[in-house]
Amino acid sequence: MTGIAAIAICEFKVALRNRWVAIAVLIMALFAAVLSAAGSAPSGELGVDKLSLTVASLTSLAVYLVPLVALLMAFDAISGEKERGTLPLLLTYPVSRLEILLGKFVAHLGTLALAIAVGYAIAALAALSFDSQALQGLPALARLYLTSLLLGAAFLGLGYAISAVAARPGAAAGAAIAVWLILIVLYDLALLASVVADNGGAFTQSVFPWLLLANPADAFRLYNLAASEGTSAATGLGGAAQTISPGFALVSVAAWSVIAIGLATAAFRSVKP
């Protein structure tokens, strides 16, 4: 336990010094502010409170940004130690590799939690100041915040696994961007193309929903858009999302965060200093 705390304190200091905390907070705040300013004019027509609407927009934003920021913080975690030559000394200390990894994880997730909290708070305050009914959307915002952390945890874990396998930080950075591109952008495009080609056939009915669940980012989006009536209405989400229980989507995101940390631990254990 003291090992995890020691690493976490040190990593948070490094994140502060390398401006990672500032950069992450700034990115989230900036995008949330732009999103609020762009506004959600049609809320009145849908009969949905403004905060629920904001949560729907924030979900689409978070699905891109949270994995990106998480991967950017994680890719250097082990490959950087290898490159600097700091790993052998650290590994002779009475601290296990799992503790080292969890220490870094606590610091990075803390940074992410802070950045996301600032971003969502800006968006929520904007919504609340324009709509007195907006308090109705608070549970949706809370769900979004917690699942954003789970999504961040999953991508931090994937980032650490990449970092452990990669020989150098440069290679790790490249691989991290590739993972982001595949899981966040190309995966959805491929599914879309398949659904269009399938034209409502067996694939769309029975395979497609599970493929959505299998990707943590899609599961995150599905859960947040389907879990609240307000946001479902606001996005007009239909089709696949309604055939899958939001509970499954939540389990998928949570499972991914655990699996990813497990993968990272296994990869780190096989690193020879």
Add this chain to the structure above:
Amino acid sequence: MPTLTLSHVTKSFRDQRALCDVTLSVDAGERVALLGHNGAGKSTLMKIVLGLIAADSGTIAILGSPQGSPAARRATSYLPENVAFHPALSGLEQLRLYLRLRGEPVDQAADLLERVGLGSAGRRRIGGYSKGMRQRVGLAQALIGRPQLLVLDEPTSGLDPVSRRDFYSILNDLAGAGTAILLSSHALTEVEAQTDRIAILSNGLLVANDSLASLRRRAALPIQVQIATRPDTVEEVVRRVAGTRVNGTRVELTCRHDNKLTRLAEVAGLGDLVEDVEIIPPSLEQIYHHFSKAGAEQ
């Protein structure tokens, strides 16, 4: 019980032999120098002792615990060759991490830096430190919690002569308090004065493991006697001791260890013909070459 025991340790990388049946122990308070060419297996041996890599066969125990076990790691400190730290952290911050990892109070950080002569630079980032300063931070972290075994890989390579002296005085304090010290070095003359025992690795084999005096006896290398004469007596001295004339006032002769006293008696018998005599025992370099050559032939 010795602090560190290696018995019959063997390690290969693919088909490259790194260590072959190495048996070695270091007692509490003993300072052992590990010598060998680059690639002789010194760093491999150290990494095995530290639990960073596993041996193919053989056993390693630190105070009775296997290498790499939590108990062994708690008892052991390490100073790697070309030690590196996170450049964004200050010396103090970096030491606080290591203190926390060993469960020691973090307020010792300033004292530790003071002890290695870095008191004033503690708040600066390590990114701006010189190699010698980083090496001192490395030594400071190795002192945390009074280790029972200290493993040092080329510890003085980046240090100036004055720093080296300070460095060895710290090591001697530790050894005096019972720390077993295993250090590798290329600076043979330095090791000669500062260690109790010398272990020589050659091509993965432990070819020597004894005190310098014993190694010197076993190698039986010739001892050199340099005689300073007056300009007009040099010829006579050469004739009477059957030596070699070096220049107008110097004669050299060599002798084996067992007839050293006889030869010296002859020189003493020259009386006024001689101004001064110096006896030069075989240097550690010569002894080292003698043993490592023997290993290379195996």
